Amino acid sequence: MNTKYLALCCTLGLVAGAACGKKDDAQKNAAPPATPVSVVAARTTDAVYYDEFPATAVALNSVELRAQVTGFVTALLFKEGDLVPKGKALYEIDKRQYEAAYQQALANLGSARASAQNATVNQARYQRLLQQDAVARQLAENATTTAATAGSQVAAAQAAVNIARTNLSFATITAPFAGRIGISQVRLGTQVSAGTTVLNTISSETPIGVDFVVTETDIPRFTALQNQAGGVGDSTIRFVLPSGQPYGQPGKIRAIDRGVNAQTGTITVRVEFANPQRVLKDGLSGVIKVLNKQSGNRLVIPYKAIVEQMGENFVYVAAGDSAKQRKVQLGPRLVDQVVILKGIAAGDKIVTEGVQKLRDGGKIQVSAPGAAVAAPAGGPGGAPAAK
Numbered sequence: 001m002n003t004k005y006l007a008l009c010c011t012l013g014l015v016a017g018a019a020c021g022k023k024d025d026a027q028k029n030a031a032p033p034a035t036p037v038s039v040v041a042a043r044t045t046d047a048v049y050y051d052e053f054p055a056t057a058v059a060l061n062s063v064e065l066r067a068q069v070t071g072f073v074t075a076l077l078f079k080e081g082d083l084v085p086k087g088k089a090l091y092e093i094d095k096r097q098y099e100a101a102y103q104q105a106l107a108n109l110g111s112a113r114a115s116a117q118n119a120t121v122n123q124a125r126y127q128r129l130l131q132q133d134a135v136a137r138q139l140a141e142n143a144t145t146t147a148a149t150a151g152s153q154v155a156a157a158q159a160a161v162n163i164a165r166t167n168l169s170f171a172t173i174t175a176p177f178a179g180r181i182g183i184s185q186v187r188l189g190t191q192v193s194a195g196t197t198v199l200n201t202i203s204s205e206t207p208i209g210v211d212f213v214v215t216e217t218d219i220p221r222f223t224a225l226q227n228q229a230g231g232v233g234d235s236t237i238r239f240v241l242p243s244g245q246p247y248g249q250p251g252k253i254r255a256i257d258r259g260v261n262a263q264t265g266t267i268t269v270r271v272e273f274a275n276p277q278r279v280l281k282d283g284l285s286g287v288i289k290v291l292n293k294q295s296g297n298r299l300v301i302p303y304k305a306i307v308e309q310m311g312e313n314f315v316y317v318a319a320g321d322s323a324k325q326r327k328v329q330l331g332p333r334l335v336d337q338v339v340i341l342k343g344i345a346a347g348d349k350i351v352t353e354g355v356q357k358l359r360d361g362g363k364i365q366v367s368a369p370g371a372a373v374a375a376p377a378g379g380p381g382g383a384p385a386a387k
Contacts, residue, residue, distance in 0.1 A: 034363040037354035039318045040302055044346050047298035047339050049332040050238065050289035055212035057284040059203035060254075060272070061177050067192035067199060068170040069093055080183045084202065088175045091199055093192060095171035102164040109157035116150035123147040179204040180278075203282050206275035209254060210239055212288045213266040219256070221293070222269050226253040237271055240287040241279075247286075249274045292332060299345075303338040305352045306330070316358050318349035318366060325360035 075092035078084055126143040129135035179202045186199050237251040254272040307314045313330050316323040331339030
């Protein structure tokens, strides 16, 4: 009796074990559940975007005012920070010694002219006497030499007058061009030295330049812009102020530097802007924005749809109930959108939510855009894509 009972128990155990094994195999062979995703159709739109370059405003005319004669500052004839017209007197250096030197040079010139006139008269007299054979030829020749020497002395005296007049004029420093003058580096009574002491700096403000550097590969692009309608001058080139506000005037390329920096492989480009309100100041930093030549009717998708793997970019395209991975070439980013240059076509359904749970060929369940995407019970439907 016991033997029959044990045999029955063993038989029931084997049947139950076989049933459990079949159940486990069925679970293993079952297809993974679909991943809930949201999709958006790739679309074409007018995509206008700019390349950005750090830039610095520079005065097109700027000069350090230096004393050209030595002396003490006796007058400041301007208000610091003001706009001054060309030729306006700005500084005066004690000119008494230069006025005296000028007057002395004039007196020397008068004396030299008188001596020259006398020598000319004597020369003429001796020439007449020589013709009458009433004087030795040597005396006549000496008179001619004396007249020539006196003429040279007049020229030397005239040069001295010119030098003295120039030094006297240097005692008054004037504005070489119209511009804004800065804060004076010297005060009344300061002793200045010729050619070394910086008095002030004056710079023009309108128009004003903005310098930025580009790589040597961009030289043909900016050369073409420079040759285009006199350097462009429309919305192709814009300047953004340090506050982030766009500057209201258009820019045009004024110059491209003569050569490439051999160490950095870059070249400087200068853009000219009108500056009627004097908003741009010499040395102001900002950003130059240059219209990208690829702007136009472009294919765009949400940036969040992009998946990066091993330095390459991919998107998932919904194809029926599965997602296909596509390699794409990105263009510029436009806020929350990105331009796609290659890899997909307009109308393709691009997965925007749930991409972290997808793999190529994985099953998907499309939900409305913006709906919450939750992992189904039992785990995700595939290995997560690398970011």
